[in-house]
Amino acid sequence: MERTTIDALLVKYRAGQTNAEDVRTIEQWLEEGVIDLSDLEDMQQLQNQIMQAASPMPSLELDDKFYRMLALEKKSSKAFSWKQFFAWPDLLPRLAFASVALLAGLAVGFWVRPSTDASGNGNDGEIALLSQQVTDLKEMMMLSLLEKESATERLKAVSLTQEMDQVSNKVTSALIETLNNDSNVNVRLAALDVLKGYARNSEVREALIRSIARQQSPLVQVELAELMAALQVKSSVKELEKLLQDKKTPQEVKKKIQESIQVIS
Numbered sequence: 001m002e003r004t005t006i007d008a009l010l011v012k013y014r015a016g017q018t019n020a021e022d023v024r025t026i027e028q029w030l031e032e033g034v035i036d037l038s039d040l041e042d043m044q045q046l047q048n049q050i051m052q053a054a055s056p057m058p059s060l061e062l063d064d065k066f067y068r069m070l071a072l073e074k075k076s077s078k079a080f081s082w083k084q085f086f087a088w089p090d091l092l093p094r095l096a097f098a099s100v101a102l103l104a105g106l107a108v109g110f111w112v113r114p115s116t117d118a119s120g121n122g123n124d125g126e127i128a129l130l131s132q133q134v135t136d137l138k139e140m141m142m143l144s145l146l147e148k149e150s151a152t153e154r155l156k157a158v159s160l161t162q163e164m165d166q167v168s169n170k171v172t173s174a175l176i177e178t179l180n181n182d183s184n185v186n187v188r189l190a191a192l193d194v195l196k197g198y199a200r201n202s203e204v205r206e207a208l209i210r211s212i213a214r215q216q217s218p219l220v221q222v223e224l225a226e227l228m229a230a231l232q233v234k235s236s237v238k239e240l241e242k243l244l245q246d247k248k249t250p251q252e253v254k255k256k257i258q259e260s261i262q263v264i265s
Contacts, residue, residue, distance in 0.1 A: 006035060020151075020186060027185060030218045033250055138164055139171055146174055151184040158190040172198055176207045185217045192223055199231055212239040218253045229260035237261055 009025065012018055018026070029035045138160060145157030158178065161167055178191040198204045208224065215221050221243060228236040240257050243249050249257075 010035070023186065027217060027219055030250055030252070033252075135164055135166070139168060142171065143174055146178060151187055154178070154182065154184070154187045155190055158187065158194055161194050167198070169203075172201070172204050172207075176204070176211065179208075179220075180211055180214050185219060188215075188217065188220055189223065192220060192227075196227055199227060205231070205233060209233065209236045209239055212236065213242060216248075218250055221249070221253055222256045225257045225260035229263040232264055234264055237264055 006029070009018075009022060012022065013026065026035070142157045142160045145153050145160070148154055148157075158175065161171060161175070164171070172195070175191045175195050179188050179195065182188050182191070192208075195204060195208065199208060208227065212221070212224050212228075215224065225240055225243075228240065240261055243257050244254050244261075
């Protein structure tokens with residue numbers, strides 16, 4: 001491979017102009033030893049570009065979110081079909097978005113409605129219930145999108161968890177499953193990025209330790225090693241040492257893992 005081709009892509013990467021295909025090429029070069037991690041300068045920058053490749057989720061404008069989704073669905077359809085419209089895999093996200101918008105509207109109505117007593121306690125239970133229902137619907141949407149064939153849709157599912165104040169064990173388990181088994185490295189990195197926020201939970205932390213042995217991507221391996229070092233998880237050293245002994249692990253990745261082990265020890 002010509003050095004000019006490699007340098008051109010590295011320049012493109014440093015300028016923040018890489019796309020998903022470029023990221024896959026960079027990862028392949030890392031695995032083959034064509035480039036090393038020092039050529040990338042900043043692993044966090046690459047991860048940020050990966051996350052930016054996903055379509056950004058709107059904030060709290062739930063009504064706008066629903067109608068934009070509906071408009072995109074109509075535009076992408078070559079011909080309208082009632083059978084397709086009511087197909088469960090496609091209908092579920094529509095119903096979920098519509099339900100979120102409806103519940104959000106009801107919540108606003110309850111907030112602005114005069115309270116039933118001087119302290120306003122009459123509305124507290126209803127607001128809490130509506131808030132929980134919205135969270136449940138977001139969770140349902142997230143789990144549904146994770147089943148999509150499109151990596152972009154699965155990235156949306158992972159980013160949706162960032163809108164949740166709290167996540168259930170079902171959500172963290174789904175993220176762990178995604179980290180371990182998703183076919184797309186970008187999705188796996190995104191799942192790991194979210195799981196970092198829950199890594200102090202003992203169950204999540206143990207699942208992340210077990211995940212080390214299942215990772216073939218150098219990018220994911222390095223991210224996990226650095227997370228273990230940041231959390232000082234001594235029980236992860238044994239799994240990290242297995243990567244050092246694996247002949248398939250690139251030398252530059254081994255150096256990063258060794259550095260993380262030294263920090264932990």
